[in-house]
Amino acid sequence: MVPREGASGGFVLFVNMAAVILIFYFVLIRPQRRDQERQKQMIAAIGKGDEIVTTGGIVGTVIRADPDRLIIKTGGETKITVERSHIARKSSADDRSEFDPITGQNR
Known part of the structure; x- marks a missing residue:
């Protein structure tokens, strides 16, 4: 039997999308949450x-x-x-x- 071409294309696409989402999380969302937490602590300490x-x-x-x-x-x-x-x-x-x-x- 000859392997089908493109059979693993869906998996590669899934891995790429997961990598983009992880990068997005660590570059944008996580630092913003950290800054919000610092702001809350600063306001509570006033x-x-x-x-x-x-x-x-x-x-x-x-x-x-x-x-x-x-x-x-x-x-x-x-x-x-x-x-x-x-x-x-x-x-x-x-x-x-x-x-x-x-x-x-x-x-």
């Missing part, structure tokens, strides 16, 4: 006294932390209630500019 930046770009210092919301002081006596899900990141000393927009000079 407490009183931390300086944060919201997704809307508002910068403030946390004066009260509730399980779902934070009350932040943005300047002067202005206080804003923000949901934890709208926190983009913690602000650090590196984020703060040395330029004072009021005086127009470096601090």
